[in-house]
Amino acid sequence: MKNIPFTIDQDYLLNQLQSLLTIPCPTGFTDQAVCYVCHELDKLKIDYSLTRRGTIIGNLVGKQQSPDRAVVTHLDTIGAMVREIKANGRLAITPVGHWSSRFAEGGRVSVFTDVGELRGTVLPIFAAGHVFNQEIDTQPVTWDHVEVRVDLEIHSQADALNHGIGVGDFVAFDPNSEVMENGYLVSRHLDNKAGTASLLAAIKAVKDYNIPVTIDCHPIFTLSEETGMGLGHALDCHVTECVGIDIGPIAEGQNAIERGVTIAMKDSSGPYDYYLTHHLIDLCCTNNIPHSRDVFRYYYSDAVSAINAGHDVRHGLITFGTDATHGYERTHLEALIHCARLIVHYIQSPPAIKTDAKAKPTTEEFTDQAASYPTNNAPPFN
Structure with a gap:
């Protein structure tokens, strides 16, 4: 099947990213983001369903109904939660998701109480240079050494309680976003609002250009990736391929790129599926996607x-190179566009392995990694 030419709507992608970044949604406090994405899918005329907790499962009807594939991003971000109201009225916090308090210091935050939203700043315990002098530089970097100063007349635990603050209140960090003229995007929470914007832009391209969907494809938006749950409950028995979209950390010793797609071969859980991963690489090579x-x-x-939940699926991961992950993150608009391009090409591609439609292939049908996988030999982008 010959692919239909298309372009990714860059303005739409960027507008979606900027809109998503304004929505506070640490894991466990994601309903507003869910409602926003549902509204966008309605505008795109994409059929979808919701789980009771709010995971969004879209449906792009393919020429073939089984096997199915899923393309997944997550709506939740890192954040924090009030764990203690101190005697002086300051708030001790515990992280939501895995990240360092080093990046929390100085952050402007919203505290979502049972009676409304309050504003504040996360400060180190020793914050006044005119009082603590060198102790500011020697205090440890831990969550026990930061606190939230709420912008109200609060000087005691009783004052905080009277303003409706309670243990367990969510704390969301402002994104402090900036879109540079040279295409760089700097913000907290690009993980994974940038991935979500890329997926929405890919879906829009499928609709705008009437892209043929080879097999049923489910765009899925999850709620708890930052705490390790994510997609586990959201796949049905027909899904045989699952491709995630997320950040690719850029640092010394890493090979991720900021202006193209980075394909994950392995993470701390182990290798990604050989065939699906090489299928994605081949799509990059065939369609001149820098990778x-x-x-x-x-x-x-x-x-x-999904694998950890026991689903018998092939899993892969495409990423946009991001500097300072889980901190003040930076990526490039080109990376998001190329991720969206790859998603569209993936949606119109055949299954990575034809026999995956069978739950139990025969030994004759089973594949041999060393001998059978054809791949384009074009060099990767550097």
């Missing part, structure tokens, strides 16, 4: 959560 391969040392994804 790289990488291995992520301390990493977890929605695709992995």
Whole structure:
């Protein structure tokens, strides 16, 4: 089947990213983001269903109904929660998701109480240079050494309680976003609002250009990837391939790129599926999508959560190279566009392995990695 030419709507992608970044949604506090994405899918005339907790399962009807494939991103972000109201009225917090308090210091936040939203700042315990002098530089970097100063007349635990603050209140960090003229995007929470914007832009291209969907494809938006659950409950028995979209950490010793797609070969859970991963690489080579391969040392994804939940699926991960992950993150608009391009090409591609439609292939049908997988030999992007 010959692919239909298309372009990704860059303005739409960027507008979606900027809109998503304004929505506070640490894991466990994601309903507003769910409602926003549902509204966008309605505008795109995409059929979808909701689980009782709010995972969105879209449906792009294919020429063939089984096997199915899923393309997944997550709506939740890192954040925090009030764990203690101190005697002086300051709030001790515990992280939601895995990240360092180093990146929390100085953050402007919203505290979502049972009676409304309050504003504040996360500060180190020793914050006044005119009082603590060098102790500011020597205090440890831990969550026990930061606190939230709420912007109200609060000087005691009783004051905080009177304003409706309680243990367990969610704390969401402002994104502090900036879109540079050179295409760089700097913000908290690009993980994974940038991936979500890429998926929405890919879906829009499928609709705008009437892209043929080879097999039923389910765009899925999950709620708890940052805490390790993610996609585990959201796949039905017909899905045989699951591709995640997420950040690709850029640092010394990594091979991720900021202006193309980075295909994950392995993360801390183990290798990604050989055939599906090489299918994605082949799509990059065939369609001139700049790309790289990488291995992520301390990493977890929605695709992995499906495997850990016991689903017998092939799993893969495409990423946009991101500097300072789980901190003040930076990626490039080109990376998001190329991720969206790859998603569209994937949606109109055949299954990675034809026999995956069978739950139990014969030994004659089973594949041999060393001998049978054809791949385009074009060099990766550097």
